[in-house]
Amino acid sequence: xxxxxRQRKVILDVLKRTKTHPSxxxxxxxxxxxxxxxxxxxVYRNLKLLQSVGEVSEISCEGDEGRFDGNPHLHYHxxxxxxxxxxxxxDILFYNIEKKVAAVTGxxxxxxxxxxxxICPECLNK
Amino acid sequence: xxxxxRQRKVILDVLKRTKTHPSxxxxxxxxxxxxxxxxxxxVYRNLKLLQSVGEVSEISCEGDEGRFDGNPHLHYHxxxxxxxxxxxxxDILFYNIEKKVAAVTGxxxxxxxxxxxxICPECLNK
DNA sequence: ATAGGTGCAAATGTTTTGCTGTCAA
DNA sequence: TTGACAGCAAAACATTTGCACCTAT
Numbered sequence: 001x002x003x004x005x006r007q008r009k010v011i012l013d014v015l016k017r018t019k020t021h022p023s024x025x026x027x028x029x030x031x032x033x034x035x036x037x038x039x040x041x042x043v044y045r046n047l048k049l050l051q052s053v054g055e056v057s058e059i060s061c062e063g064d065e066g067r068f069d070g071n072p073h074l075h076y077h078x079x080x081x082x083x084x085x086x087x088x089x090x091d092i093l094f095y096n097i098e099k100k101v102a103a104v105t106g107x108x109x110x111x112x113x114x115x116x117x118x119i120c121p122e123c124l125n126k
Numbered sequence: 127x128x129x130x131x132r133q134r135k136v137i138l139d140v141l142k143r144t145k146t147h148p149s150x151x152x153x154x155x156x157x158x159x160x161x162x163x164x165x166x167x168x169v170y171r172n173l174k175l176l177q178s179v180g181e182v183s184e185i186s187c188e189g190d191e192g193r194f195d196g197n198p199h200l201h202y203h204x205x206x207x208x209x210x211x212x213x214x215x216x217d218i219l220f221y222n223i224e225k226k227v228a229a230v231t232g233x234x235x236x237x238x239x240x241x242x243x244x245i246c247p248e249c250l251n252k
Numbered sequence: 253a254t255a256g257g258t259g260c261a262a263a264t265g266t267t268t269t270g271c272t273g274t275c276a277a
Numbered sequence: 278t279t280g281a282c283a284g285c286a287a288a289a290c291a292t293t294t295g296c297a298c299c300t301a302t
Contacts, residue, residue, distance in 0.1 A: 002256075002257095003255085003256055003257070003300085003301050003302070004301080005256085005257055005258075005300085005301080007257080007258070008257085023291095024291080024292080025291085037258095037259070038258085038259085039258070039259045039260065039261095040259095040291095040292090041258080041259070041260075041261090041292090041293075041294080042257080042258055042259070044291090044292060044293070045257085045258090045293090046257095048293095060186050060187055060191065060241075061186055061187050061239045061241070065186065065191050066291075066292095076227075078227065078231055078233055078235075080233070081236065087231065089227055089230065089231060090230065091230065092223070092226060092227060092230060094220070094223075097218070097220075097240075098242070100218060101202075101204065101215055101218060101242050102244070104215065104216065104217065104218060105204055105213065105215060105242075105244075105246075106246070106247040107204055107206070107242070107244035107245060107246050107247065108244050108245045108250060109204075109242055109243070109244040110207065110243055110244050110245070111242070111243045111244075112240065112241065112242045112243070113187045113240070113241050113243075114223075114238065114239070114240050114241075115186075115187070115238065115239050115240075116224070116227050116231075116233070116235055116237070116238045117235070117236055117237045117238070117239075118228070118231075118233035118234050118235040118236050118237075119233060119234045119236070120231075120232070120233050121232040121233065124234060128281075128282095129275085129276050129277070129280090129281055129282070130276075130277095131275085131276075131281085131282060131283075132275095132276095133282080133283065134282090149266095150266080150267080151265095151266085163283095163284070164283085164284085165283070165284045165285065165286095166266095166267090166284095166285095167267090167268075167269080167283085167284070167285075167286090168282080168283055168284070170266090170267060170268070171268090171282085171283085172282095174267095174268095192266080192267090
Protein backbone atom coordinates (compact mmCIF):
# COMPACT_ATOMS: atom_id res chain seq x y z
CA UNK A 1 0.00 0.00 0.00
CA UNK A 2 1.24 3.43 -0.90
CA UNK A 3 2.31 5.98 1.68
CA UNK A 4 2.38 9.75 1.41
CA UNK A 5 5.94 10.83 1.78
CA ARG A 6 6.90 14.45 2.18
CA GLN A 7 9.18 14.14 -0.84
CA ARG A 8 6.38 12.95 -3.10
CA LYS A 9 4.12 15.77 -1.99
CA VAL A 10 6.78 18.38 -2.68
CA ILE A 11 7.57 16.93 -6.10
CA LEU A 12 3.92 16.91 -7.09
CA ASP A 13 3.52 20.44 -5.79
CA VAL A 14 6.46 21.64 -7.88
CA LEU A 15 4.90 20.10 -10.96
CA LYS A 16 1.49 21.58 -10.30
CA ARG A 17 2.75 25.10 -9.90
CA THR A 18 5.49 25.08 -12.54
CA LYS A 19 4.07 26.03 -15.90
CA THR A 20 7.29 25.61 -17.83
CA HIS A 21 7.13 21.83 -18.24
CA PRO A 22 10.32 21.16 -16.29
CA SER A 23 12.84 18.38 -16.75
CA UNK A 24 13.58 15.89 -13.97
CA UNK A 25 16.74 17.81 -13.16
CA UNK A 26 14.75 21.02 -12.92
CA UNK A 27 12.14 19.45 -10.65
CA UNK A 28 15.02 18.26 -8.51
CA UNK A 29 16.45 21.78 -8.19
CA UNK A 30 13.07 23.20 -7.20
CA UNK A 31 12.37 20.43 -4.73
CA UNK A 32 15.80 20.98 -3.18
CA UNK A 33 14.70 24.47 -2.14
CA UNK A 34 12.16 22.85 0.16
CA UNK A 35 13.99 19.65 1.09
CA UNK A 36 17.70 20.43 0.68
CA UNK A 37 18.92 16.86 0.91
CA UNK A 38 16.36 15.26 -1.39
CA UNK A 39 18.06 12.97 -3.87
CA UNK A 40 17.79 12.86 -7.64
CA UNK A 41 16.97 9.16 -7.47
CA UNK A 42 13.94 9.97 -5.38
CA VAL A 43 12.80 12.54 -7.92
CA TYR A 44 13.05 10.00 -10.73
CA ARG A 45 11.32 7.32 -8.70
CA ASN A 46 8.45 9.62 -7.85
CA LEU A 47 8.08 11.05 -11.32
CA LYS A 48 7.71 7.51 -12.54
CA LEU A 49 5.26 6.59 -9.83
CA LEU A 50 3.17 9.72 -10.35
CA GLN A 51 3.07 9.00 -14.06
CA SER A 52 1.92 5.47 -13.47
CA VAL A 53 -1.04 6.65 -11.43
CA GLY A 54 -1.80 9.34 -14.00
CA GLU A 55 -1.14 12.39 -11.85
CA VAL A 56 1.55 13.74 -14.11
CA SER A 57 2.59 13.00 -17.65
CA GLU A 58 5.77 13.05 -19.60
CA ILE A 59 5.68 15.23 -22.66
CA SER A 60 6.95 13.87 -25.89
CA CYS A 61 6.90 14.76 -29.51
CA GLU A 62 10.02 15.58 -31.44
CA GLY A 63 12.63 16.95 -29.16
CA ASP A 64 10.62 17.44 -25.99
CA GLU A 65 11.76 14.26 -24.32
CA GLY A 66 12.16 14.12 -20.60
CA ARG A 67 9.97 17.03 -19.63
CA PHE A 68 7.00 16.75 -17.36
CA ASP A 69 3.56 18.21 -17.00
CA GLY A 70 1.61 18.41 -13.77
CA ASN A 71 -1.67 18.81 -15.65
CA PRO A 72 -3.05 15.30 -16.02
CA HIS A 73 -5.77 16.21 -18.52
CA LEU A 74 -5.27 15.42 -22.17
CA HIS A 75 -3.95 18.42 -24.02
CA TYR A 76 -1.41 19.11 -26.72
CA HIS A 77 1.90 20.95 -26.67
CA UNK A 78 3.76 23.30 -28.90
CA UNK A 79 7.51 23.84 -28.83
CA UNK A 80 9.40 26.86 -30.06
CA UNK A 81 12.28 25.74 -32.24
CA UNK A 82 14.16 28.91 -31.46
CA UNK A 83 13.93 29.48 -27.70
CA UNK A 84 12.85 25.96 -26.75
CA UNK A 85 9.86 26.89 -24.63
CA UNK A 86 6.95 24.49 -24.48
CA UNK A 87 3.42 25.80 -24.14
CA UNK A 88 0.07 24.14 -23.77
CA UNK A 89 -2.28 24.33 -26.72
CA UNK A 90 -5.61 25.29 -25.25
CA ASP A 91 -9.06 24.38 -26.47
CA ILE A 92 -8.02 22.03 -29.23
CA LEU A 93 -8.69 18.33 -28.88
CA PHE A 94 -9.45 15.61 -31.36
CA TYR A 95 -11.61 13.12 -29.60
CA ASN A 96 -12.83 11.39 -32.71
CA ILE A 97 -9.48 10.57 -34.24
CA GLU A 98 -9.03 7.64 -31.92
CA LYS A 99 -12.10 5.94 -33.34
CA LYS A 100 -10.96 6.62 -36.86
CA VAL A 101 -7.50 5.22 -36.23
CA ALA A 102 -8.96 2.19 -34.46
CA ALA A 103 -11.04 1.48 -37.54
CA VAL A 104 -8.09 1.82 -39.92
CA THR A 105 -5.46 -0.03 -37.89
CA GLY A 106 -7.41 -2.62 -35.94
CA UNK A 107 -5.70 -1.47 -32.76
CA UNK A 108 -7.59 -0.84 -29.56
CA UNK A 109 -6.54 2.75 -28.86
CA UNK A 110 -5.79 3.76 -25.29
CA UNK A 111 -4.25 7.18 -25.83
CA UNK A 112 -2.89 9.61 -28.33
CA UNK A 113 -0.64 12.63 -28.27
CA UNK A 114 -0.08 15.56 -30.55
CA UNK A 115 2.83 17.95 -30.65
CA UNK A 116 3.52 21.02 -32.72
CA UNK A 117 6.81 22.66 -33.55
CA UNK A 118 7.13 26.24 -34.60
CA ILE A 119 8.34 29.71 -33.76
CA CYS A 120 6.69 31.52 -30.89
CA PRO A 121 5.31 35.08 -31.20
CA GLU A 122 8.14 36.50 -29.08
CA CYS A 123 10.85 34.99 -31.29
CA LEU A 124 9.00 36.05 -34.45
CA ASN A 125 9.19 39.68 -33.31
CA LYS A 126 12.94 39.72 -33.04
CA UNK B 127 30.62 20.50 -48.91
CA UNK B 128 29.08 17.13 -48.18
CA UNK B 129 30.49 13.87 -49.46
CA UNK B 130 28.75 10.57 -50.07
CA UNK B 131 30.44 8.08 -47.84
CA ARG B 132 29.78 4.41 -48.17
CA GLN B 133 28.75 4.32 -44.52
CA ARG B 134 26.09 6.95 -45.01
CA LYS B 135 24.66 5.16 -48.02
CA VAL B 136 24.43 1.90 -46.12
CA ILE B 137 22.79 3.53 -43.12
CA LEU B 138 20.20 5.23 -45.29
CA ASP B 139 19.58 2.00 -47.13
CA VAL B 140 19.01 0.13 -43.88
CA LEU B 141 16.46 2.73 -42.86
CA LYS B 142 14.67 2.68 -46.18
CA ARG B 143 14.21 -1.05 -46.22
CA THR B 144 13.59 -1.64 -42.53
CA LYS B 145 9.92 -1.26 -41.76
CA THR B 146 10.22 -1.82 -38.04
CA HIS B 147 11.32 1.69 -37.10
CA PRO B 148 14.69 0.61 -35.72
CA SER B 149 16.70 2.15 -32.92
CA UNK B 150 20.20 3.52 -33.51
CA UNK B 151 21.64 0.35 -32.02
CA UNK B 152 19.54 -1.73 -34.38
CA UNK B 153 20.61 0.29 -37.42
CA UNK B 154 24.16 -0.26 -36.24
CA UNK B 155 23.72 -4.02 -36.11
CA UNK B 156 22.20 -4.10 -39.59
CA UNK B 157 24.86 -1.83 -41.05
CA UNK B 158 27.55 -4.04 -39.51
CA UNK B 159 26.40 -6.89 -41.73
CA UNK B 160 27.51 -4.85 -44.72
CA UNK B 161 30.43 -2.95 -43.21
CA UNK B 162 31.66 -5.08 -40.32
CA UNK B 163 33.90 -2.45 -38.78
CA UNK B 164 31.48 0.46 -38.95
CA UNK B 165 31.36 2.30 -35.65
CA UNK B 166 28.39 3.24 -33.54
CA UNK B 167 29.56 6.84 -33.48
CA UNK B 168 29.30 6.94 -37.25
CA VAL B 169 25.77 5.64 -37.10
CA TYR B 170 24.77 8.35 -34.64
CA ARG B 171 26.52 11.06 -36.63
CA ASN B 172 24.80 10.01 -39.83
CA LEU B 173 21.39 9.57 -38.30
CA LYS B 174 21.68 13.13 -37.07
CA LEU B 175 22.91 14.41 -40.39
CA LEU B 176 20.21 12.57 -42.34
CA GLN B 177 17.61 13.98 -39.99
CA SER B 178 18.89 17.50 -40.45
CA VAL B 179 18.49 17.25 -44.20
CA GLY B 180 15.07 15.66 -43.81
CA GLU B 181 15.84 12.25 -45.27
CA VAL B 182 14.91 10.38 -42.15
CA SER B 183 13.01 11.30 -39.03
CA GLU B 184 13.11 10.34 -35.42
CA ILE B 185 9.85 9.04 -34.08
CA SER B 186 8.59 10.32 -30.81
CA CYS B 187 5.41 10.21 -28.85
CA GLU B 188 5.19 8.63 -25.47
CA GLY B 189 7.70 5.92 -25.18
CA ASP B 190 8.93 5.71 -28.74
CA GLU B 191 12.05 7.75 -28.22
CA GLY B 192 15.15 6.99 -30.17
CA ARG B 193 13.61 5.11 -33.06
CA PHE B 194 13.95 6.12 -36.65
CA ASP B 195 11.92 6.14 -39.80
CA GLY B 196 13.35 6.13 -43.29
CA ASN B 197 10.11 7.44 -44.75
CA PRO B 198 10.51 11.21 -44.85
CA HIS B 199 6.87 11.97 -45.59
CA LEU B 200 4.61 13.16 -42.82
CA HIS B 201 2.67 10.31 -41.33
CA TYR B 202 1.61 9.19 -37.89
CA HIS B 203 2.60 6.24 -35.76
CA UNK B 204 0.92 3.82 -33.44
CA UNK B 205 2.65 1.83 -30.74
CA UNK B 206 1.47 -1.39 -29.17
CA UNK B 207 1.73 -1.11 -25.40
CA UNK B 208 2.01 -4.86 -25.11
CA UNK B 209 4.53 -6.01 -27.71
CA UNK B 210 6.14 -2.65 -28.40
CA UNK B 211 5.86 -2.68 -32.16
CA UNK B 212 5.43 0.60 -33.98
CA UNK B 213 3.39 0.80 -37.14
CA UNK B 214 2.63 3.54 -39.59
CA UNK B 215 -0.90 4.87 -39.62
CA UNK B 216 -1.84 5.06 -43.26
CA ASP B 217 -4.16 7.49 -44.96
CA ILE B 218 -4.81 9.72 -42.00
CA LEU B 219 -3.41 13.24 -41.95
CA PHE B 220 -4.62 16.46 -40.46
CA TYR B 221 -3.34 19.20 -42.66
CA ASN B 222 -5.67 21.83 -41.37
CA ILE B 223 -4.83 21.56 -37.70
CA GLU B 224 -1.65 23.53 -38.21
CA LYS B 225 -3.63 26.55 -39.35
CA LYS B 226 -6.01 26.20 -36.45
CA VAL B 227 -3.21 25.97 -33.92
CA ALA B 228 -1.37 28.89 -35.50
CA ALA B 229 -4.49 30.98 -35.07
CA VAL B 230 -4.94 29.97 -31.44
CA THR B 231 -1.32 30.20 -30.30
CA GLY B 232 0.24 32.89 -32.46
CA UNK B 233 3.06 30.51 -33.33
CA UNK B 234 4.30 30.05 -36.87
CA UNK B 235 3.92 26.29 -37.22
CA UNK B 236 6.61 24.35 -39.02
CA UNK B 237 5.62 20.80 -38.20
CA UNK B 238 3.44 18.59 -36.11
CA UNK B 239 3.40 15.00 -35.04
CA UNK B 240 0.78 12.60 -33.80
CA UNK B 241 1.24 9.34 -32.00
CA UNK B 242 -1.21 6.72 -30.83
CA UNK B 243 -0.84 4.11 -28.15
CA UNK B 244 -2.91 0.99 -27.98
CA ILE B 245 -3.02 -2.77 -28.30
CA CYS B 246 -2.39 -4.31 -31.70
CA PRO B 247 -4.73 -6.87 -33.28
CA GLU B 248 -2.21 -9.69 -32.73
CA CYS B 249 -1.95 -8.98 -29.01
CA LEU B 250 -5.70 -8.57 -28.70
CA ASN B 251 -6.19 -12.10 -30.01
CA LYS B 252 -4.12 -13.72 -27.31
C1' DA C 253 6.37 -3.76 13.88
C1' DT C 254 6.90 -3.52 9.13
C1' DA C 255 6.41 -2.53 4.39
C1' DG C 256 7.20 1.29 1.59
C1' DG C 257 10.19 5.13 0.89
C1' DT C 258 14.63 7.69 1.16
C1' DG C 259 19.59 9.06 0.38
C1' DC C 260 23.65 7.79 -1.50
C1' DA C 261 26.61 5.90 -4.76
C1' DA C 262 27.54 2.74 -8.16
C1' DA C 263 25.88 0.83 -12.38
C1' DT C 264 23.68 1.09 -16.77
C1' DG C 265 22.40 2.69 -21.16
C1' DT C 266 22.54 6.07 -24.64
C1' DT C 267 24.54 9.66 -27.22
C1' DT C 268 28.36 12.88 -28.06
C1' DT C 269 33.02 14.22 -28.80
C1' DG C 270 38.22 14.57 -29.41
C1' DC C 271 41.69 12.77 -31.97
C1' DT C 272 44.11 10.74 -35.63
C1' DG C 273 44.04 8.61 -39.85
C1' DT C 274 41.47 7.89 -44.37
C1' DC C 275 39.10 8.70 -48.60
C1' DA C 276 35.87 10.99 -51.97
C1' DA C 277 35.88 14.91 -54.91
C1' DT D 278 45.51 17.90 -52.37
C1' DT D 279 42.40 18.60 -48.83
C1' DG D 280 38.46 18.99 -46.11
C1' DA D 281 34.75 16.04 -44.87
C1' DC D 282 34.22 11.79 -42.74
C1' DA D 283 35.40 7.33 -40.40
C1' DG D 284 36.96 4.43 -36.43
C1' DC D 285 38.04 4.18 -31.79
C1' DA D 286 37.78 5.19 -27.13
C1' DA D 287 36.86 8.31 -23.61
C1' DA D 288 33.57 11.50 -21.86
C1' DA D 289 29.24 13.23 -20.96
C1' DC D 290 24.57 12.66 -19.77
C1' DA D 291 20.37 10.74 -18.22
C1' DT D 292 18.20 7.29 -15.72
C1' DT D 293 18.02 3.14 -12.85
C1' DT D 294 19.18 0.23 -9.07
C1' DG D 295 21.21 -2.07 -4.77
C1' DC D 296 21.65 -1.34 -0.16
C1' DA D 297 21.24 0.14 4.49
C1' DC D 298 18.64 3.21 7.06
C1' DC D 299 14.34 5.72 8.08
C1' DT D 300 9.30 6.64 8.81
C1' DA D 301 4.28 6.62 7.95
C1' DT D 302 0.71 3.63 9.04
